[in-house]
Amino acid sequence: MSRKKLTRRQFVAATAMSSAALITAPYVRGAYAAGKLSIGFWDHWVPNANDASTALVKEWADKEKVEVSIDYITSNNNKIQLTVAAEAQAKSGHDILQMPTWWPHAYSENLEPLNDVMEPLIKQNGAVNDTVKYLGQAGGKWLGVPATPGSQIKGPCSRIDLMKKLAGIDVQEMYPVGGPPKADNWTMETFLKAAEACQKGGSPFGIGLGETTDSVDTAGAIFQSFGAELVDAKGDITVKTDAVRQALEYYKKLIAFLPPDAPSWDDASNNKWLISGRGALILNPPSAWAVAKRDAPQVAEQCWTHGMPSGPKGRFAPFLPYFWGLWSFSKNKEAAKSLLTHLSQPSSIEKFVAASGGYDLPAYANMTTLKTWAEEGPPKGTLYHYPNPFNHQTLSIAASPAPPKIAQQIYFQATLTKMALRFAQGEKMETTLAWAEGECEGFMRS
Amino acid sequence: MVLRPTVRMHLRSRPIWPTAHSTSHMKAHVMADIVVEQGRAVRTASKRKRTSLRNAMGRKSTVAFFLTLPLILLIALLVLYPAVYSVHLATLNKSMQRFVGFGNFTFLFNRDTFWMVVKQSCIFAVTAVFFKALMGFIVAHFVHNIPAKGQRKWRGMLLVPWVIPPAMSTLAWLWLFDPSYSAFNYTLSFFGIGPINWLGDTSWARFSVILVNVWYGAPFFMIMYLAALKSVPDQLYEAAAIDGANWWQKIWFITLPMMRNIIAITTLFSLIVTFANFDIVRILTSGGPLDRTHLFATWAFKVGIEGSDIPLGASVSLFMVPILAIAAIFILRDVNKRGNEA
Numbered sequence: 113m114s115r116k117k118l119t120r121r122q123f124v125a126a127t128a129m130s131s132a133a134l135i136t137a138p139y140v141r142g143a144y145a146a147g148k149l150s151i152g153f154w155d156h157w158v159p160n161a162n163d164a165s166t167a168l169v170k171e172w173a174d175k176e177k178v179e180v181s182i183d184y185i186t187s188n189n190n191k192i193q194l195t196v197a198a199e200a201q202a203k204s205g206h207d208i209l210q211m212p213t214w215w216p217h218a219y220s221e222n223l224e225p226l227n228d229v230m231e232p233l234i235k236q237n238g239a240v241n242d243t244v245k246y247l248g249q250a251g252g253k254w255l256g257v258p259a260t261p262g263s264q265i266k267g268p269c270s271r272i273d274l275m276k277k278l279a280g281i282d283v284q285e286m287y288p289v290g291g292p293p294k295a296d297n298w299t300m301e302t303f304l305k306a307a308e309a310c311q312k313g314g315s316p317f318g319i320g321l322g323e324t325t326d327s328v329d330t331a332g333a334i335f336q337s338f339g340a341e342l343v344d345a346k347g348d349i350t351v352k353t354d355a356v357r358q359a360l361e362y363y364k365k366l367i368a369f370l371p372p373d374a375p376s377w378d379d380a381s382n383n384k385w386l387i388s389g390r391g392a393l394i395l396n397p398p399s400a401w402a403v404a405k406r407d408a409p410q411v412a413e414q415c416w417t418h419g420m421p422s423g424p425k426g427r428f429a430p431f432l433p434y435f436w437g438l439w440s441f442s443k444n445k446e447a448a449k450s451l452l453t454h455l456s457q458p459s460s461i462e463k464f465v466a467a468s469g470g471y472d473l474p475a476y477a478n479m480t481t482l483k484t485w486a487e488e489g490p491p492k493g494t495l496y497h498y499p500n501p502f503n504h505q506t507l508s509i510a511a512s513p514a515p516p517k518i519a520q521q522i523y524f525q526a527t528l529t530k531m532a533l534r535f536a537q538g539e540k541m542e543t544t545l546a547w548a549e550g551e552c553e554g555f556m557r558s
Numbered sequence: 559m560v561l562r563p564t565v566r567m568h569l570r571s572r573p574i575w576p577t578a579h580s581t582s583h584m585k586a587h588v589m590a591d592i593v594v595e596q597g598r599a600v601r602t603a604s605k606r607k608r609t610s611l612r613n614a615m616g617r618k619s620t621v622a623f624f625l626t627l628p629l630i631l632l633i634a635l636l637v638l639y640p641a642v643y644s645v646h647l648a649t650l651n652k653s654m655q656r657f658v659g660f661g662n663f664t665f666l667f668n669r670d671t672f673w674m675v676v677k678q679s680c681i682f683a684v685t686a687v688f689f690k691a692l693m694g695f696i697v698a699h700f701v702h703n704i705p706a707k708g709q710r711k712w713r714g715m716l717l718v719p720w721v722i723p724p725a726m727s728t729l730a731w732l733w734l735f736d737p738s739y740s741a742f743n744y745t746l747s748f749f750g751i752g753p754i755n756w757l758g759d760t761s762w763a764r765f766s767v768i769l770v771n772v773w774y775g776a777p778f779f780m781i782m783y784l785a786a787l788k789s790v791p792d793q794l795y796e797a798a799a800i801d802g803a804n805w806w807q808k809i810w811f812i813t814l815p816m817m818r819n820i821i822a823i824t825t826l827f828s829l830i831v832t833f834a835n836f837d838i839v840r841i842l843t844s845g846g847p848l849d850r851t852h853l854f855a856t857w858a859f860k861v862g863i864e865g866s867d868i869p870l871g872a873s874v875s876l877f878m879v880p881i882l883a884i885a886a887i888f889i890l891r892d893v894n895k896r897g898n899e900a
Contacts, residue, residue: 190863197863201654218866221653323846375847376758388739517652517866524864530848547670554669557652557867 148179152206154262155184164467172454207442216255217516223255224438230254238477241507256435257452258475260464264397266329266430274392278313279306287418289493292502303421310392311369318385318394320377323526329430330395331528332510335359337423343514351549363532413490417498431507470495521555647872662873675857683832686771694779702787720777728841760850786820826889
């Protein structure tokens with residue numbers, strides 16, 4: 113048996129060549145040649161909506177020969193937030209992890225910049241709104257890619273019949289299917305009058321005053337429509353301003369017309385309020401309507417999702433985007449970026465929106481007139497104005513424009529609803545403001 | 559009597575678990591107690607065997623150590639490591655990149671909300687433990703007086719609240735208290751009372767979380783007190799009856815003194831668990847309205863997880879340690895004192 117001897121030079125040359133080949137050709141087409149990718153997606157409320165994500169990922173994985181694993185993580189009881197915190201701390205876990213609103217900023221140090229993914233996507237799908245930029249960008253660096261699944265606007269969902277009967281407002285005429293809103297008279301004052309009329313008629317507006325996100329989001333939009341900021345964009349405390357005082361005065365009037373137990377409401381309470389047929393309006397994404405469709409069809413067919421009323425400083429709607437973040441400790445960043453681009457293609461976005469029955473909202477300007485929203489029902493077109501197709505309201509998040517790390521504290525400590533409640537329960541205006549100022553000082557920690 | 563100190567000393571050097579070695583030692587002590595003059599001789603005899611005995615003991619303790627090793631490792635992993643790690647976390651700044659020493663604690667001391675949480679935790683724990691003990695004491699007496707035949711089924715039924723996972727039973731309570739569809743309010747409406755804003759009004763919300771905690775914890779006291787009651791000799795009550803004592807005097811002069819240690823220890827245990835309560839408040843009120851039902855654990859969660867300020871959350875939860883340590887020292891010192899008196 114002849115045996116050729118390998119010289120040292122040959123060995124070095126062969127090693128160098130094979131290393132170079134390995135480095136320069138990561139996408140070799142073999143079964144799973146491009147490595148593994150592990151993904152943590154938000155577990156969708158809407159039954160079977162996760163299937164769209166699974167199918168899209170699989171489609172990409174088969175094409176790119178990447179072995180993928182997906183975990184669907186619920187946001188119930190903050191499970192997804194706990195996972196984000198744990199993985200950031202352990203510096204290991206999923207490659208891509210979906211995170212809600214404030215989390216990209218909270219863990220910005222551990223996230224891979226995604227400008228090379230976002231810039232082409234914006235060119236292709238249209239601009240993203242300011243809230244997405246505010247929550248998803250830090251110092252010009254994109255911390256995450258706005259995820260369509262889970263992103264939502266918490267605007268009004270009104271009862272067509274009750275609003276017409278008790279408040280004399282035709283919400284369908286104000287927000288017609290296929291046309292721009294005729295909502296010039298839909299102001300905070302009209303809203304207050306309608307709240308009073310509906311309360312007197314026995315179907316009060318279902319707006320919570322608790323510490324969970326729905327209550328805080330409403331408070332945020334109302335404060336913003338008066339131009340009230342507790343902390344401004346520079347990080348200065350601006351609690352003791354006329355705008356904040358006006359917002360509190362307004363809230364006090366509104367609270368008088370809300371259910372007396374609103375201070376203990378959580379995110380499920382307003383849904384129950386609408387579905388049980390007790391209220392004329394709630395501020396929520398169409399999940400309550402979707403449940404009503406199943407459990408109380410006679411209520412669902414009277415629901416109309418539309419825009420927020422405008423205040424002295426504009427019309428603001430609470431918007432809560434989700435992001436797909438890529439950990440800086442991920443071992444397969446290139447594959448992850450390729451997947452994120454795939455998930456943000458118009459065709460993928462359309463699938464997400466359809467699978468969620470119109471609940472999910474893309475962040476891009478060109479993607480707000482998909483046919484799902486025009487066709488969903490009953491009543492047909494109830495979701496047409498949900499994605500803000502005519503840009504007639506500013507999508508914002510409570511506590512903005514404070515620097516996100518401070519705003520996150522204001523948001524989760526529910527400082528806005530607490531202020532409103534304190535003042536409405538008889539505390540002096542200046543005492544409430546002093547309390548809020550003290551709270552905000554505490555939120556300045558870095 | 560002269561030899562007593564020596565005996566004590568020997569007893570102390572005994573291993574905790576009974577071994578062949580220790581029994582032989584005990585025999586030696588007995589001998590020494592009886593035959594005073596031979597004490598010296600006995601000790602020299604045992605000296606000769608000591609080397610081999612020590613080896614045997616060494617081997618046994620090694621085996622014992624290895625047998626307990628899994629538990630020690632488990633405790634180290636699940637208790638010791640998280641405890642040390644949370645101390646470490648509490649010394650970092652918000653972004654966990656810088657050491658700030660006691661900075662987080664000094665920050666907390668300047669926050670009104672923090673002091674409110676301290677106050678509320680104390681009110682919650684003390685009130686809940688007091689009522690749990692009171693209810694447990696009363697119910698234990700009732701159960702004790704049920705004839706032995708039917709007692710088991712009552713004991714079983716009364717333990718149910720304590721056996722159901724609290725997260726589940728609290729959900730049931732949440733429905734009972736539900737702001738809009740409260741079963742309690744519905745019932746009360748028949749008597750012309752209400753509607754009561756169970757979880758939306760600050761005072762009622764505090765009442766409700768304490769009520770659920772008492773409901774959940776009282777059976778534990780009941781079963782402990784029942785065991786204690788059963789161990790009180792009947793002769794004491796008979797003697798008291800002969801002396802003409804009424805029921806109150808029997809409780810005050812016999813039952814309570816005989817149960818003192820059990821009461822102290824159950825109180826301490828319950829105080830620790832109640833202080834650290836999370837699930838009941840989290841499910842019922844999430845700390846609201848206006849933070850008036852927050853406890854250390856729920857506020858720590860709010861600050862640490864929801865507010866992404868893990869070091870501050872760790873500091874809040876660590877603040878329970880000194881409070882509970884002081885309570886433990888007082889209660890356990892009392893147990894020792896009474897033990898010696900007896």
